[in-house]
Amino acid sequence: MSYEVDEVILSDWPPYAWPKQQKQSVLISKLAELDQLHLSQCPPFAKLKQSMPNIDLNSHPFSPFFPLPVRLFKSQELKSVPQESVIKTMMSSGTSGQSVSKIYLDKRTSALQVKILSKLVTHLIGKQRLPMLVIDCPSTVKNRTKFSARTAGILGFSMYGRDITYALNDDMTINFDALNAFIDKYQGQKKFIFGFTYIVWLHFVEALEQLSKKIDLSESILLHGGGWKKIEANKVTKSHFKSRLANVTAIQSVHNYYGMIEQTGSIFMECKQGHFHCSSWSEVIIRDFKTLQPVKDGNLGLIQLISALPHSYPGHSILSEDIGVKLGEDDCQCGWKGTYFDVLGRVKQAEVRGCSDTYSK
């Protein structure tokens, strides 16, 4: 089939090598193709594009791609393939907790997600499969009835490791037997560690601190993600996280990633300079909180995320509820090309007014 040729090309894109002009022309032509696909295959998306005005007062290369608010994956059924082609439906509770996002994946999109994630991860940790420590409990993966973003994340990243060891017991305490066995076995070797940010912090770093224990996971690279929201109240900053983690585990190489379940695969990796990077398959546009117009670099705004991967649902251009700042493009000290940016949290919920909803929880 014709698209297979196209995908060989798509997944052969180099992650961070193309300069701005080359990347933009390739990415935008892919996005235009995706936009046409979703317009013809996803009626709600077509209706949205037809009814909504163009929100950009001044056009820019990405203005043809409407920033679809991420919450629409909760209220609408956004699907660009027939139901029988859906092989997996990803669910996420996201912000409000009441309704869930539903992301419909077909074989093609699902395979693309795996391929591109693999390109990004191996770019960071190398192509060789490393011994892998997962900072989570085994039941997260065993209990498939609760297929959450956490399960998906662990399973997804486990493909890049071998001899996968879970550092936590099912009650979320540290499994020292397993942990020490892993450390002894791979002493002096390069190791890959993966976990969700808040779990690494609450159940690993803080737990070790409380027990006054130190372990030696030097020679490891930690990849963590999933957001800081759950530990926001603890006032954990990025540098805080790294220094206290290094203090109890001796892990020196720490990379956060940023991404949304709506754009699984084309995640944004943190570089050595501590910034998130767009790859060839992704872009971010920072939009003013009030006017929704793109802002100048260095200014805060809502993050619009672009991805070349979603073929089975119109998720190629979404407006998140996260606050970000674009720091620059192609000139990060780390050497990777592409837009680099920071994420600073989520838009604050307002005091709600109105006449209804006193008793509902």
Add this chain to the structure above:
Amino acid sequence: MILIPNNIQAHFTTLVGSASDFHIQPTRVWEEQTISFLNTLSARLRRHPEANTLPDLMALAFWLRKANLLSMKTSPNSNRLSVGLGLTFHICPANVPINFAYSLAFALLAGNSCVLRLSSKSNRSTDIALQTLSQLLLESEYQPIAQRVFLIRYAHNDDVTAFWLSQAAGRVIWGGDHTINKMRQFATPPRSREIAFADRYSLCLLDATYISCCSDDLINTHCHHFYNDIYQLDQAGCSSPQLCVWLGDDSSVIEAKSRLWQRLADIAADKYAIEDIQVLNKFVDTCNAAIDHEDIANIEIASPELTRIEVKSINISQQSFRGTSGLIYETRIKSIAQLAPLINEKVQTLSYLGVEKSTIAEFIYSNGCSGIDRIVPIGNALNMHNLWDGYDIITTLSRIVTID
């Protein structure tokens, strides 16, 4: 006095009043002392250093003035006595927390003792109102009133709710359909009364010819009034307009729209401190409407404060499209009769500008409308009144004794 079982008392916290001093003795309706108490509360609230910065607190303070209260009083009938029911229990709204004060004022004026369950959500205005009320009730002069006021807060607890509902001769339920249905599952005394504020829908009717003939000054005045109706409660009050219906021919509607919306957007930009999340919520609502609505003519995101969605026709399904923080639907009709398909029992307030009262009255009578409880000039949509949602609140919360 009322005996509150220990297991009930353990589950609520008292904000104002005390269980041991609380008395349930109906008094006469519109009692002089109650009016004077509320009037003093009004003065204290107005004097609060923050009052000027809090429009909802200021609105409450002005509403509590003696002159305003008396304007809602109907003339007494010599063959009738009016006294309170006794104990009233109020479930106050979470999303307009200051409304507890209106609920309390009505029930006191109706001669009742009042237990109010306040929402755990509060805001600055509500905190100030509570604090001022609490201090005033400590003054010796107002002890008889203090004994009739008991304000509590508790997390959702069916036992506590069931207890008060089983005791109350009258209940006032704010919070919409969901809360009303929940409250009706509890046993209540057979002769108890209920005032229930359900989810409602409100709109405004604007005469295009009138507006296109207005001077700029007059447009400005009208727009300030309109601004209050839409923005003061973030358009989330039941009586805040959701839909603007333009009455007139094509050319006058086009002209009227451009004048009114431009001025309103300017006023809102100047006065309304919209938060980031409100802009985002509005954008999300607009996108959902773009997909869900079957009859959109145009969407215009005019400014962060104002989004307009023009629809080609109106019927009852329009009521499910609601905006907040300045998301207005609009449509055009050539004669007022075209409003009829939109009106059912859910419609509460019709605010109007430039339309003759008699025209609207004729419409209400000739179309057999099951809805529309209030018809007010624009600017008055949010004005709380004893006659609300089709109820005479004070009369409902009191008992008529006939004497011949």
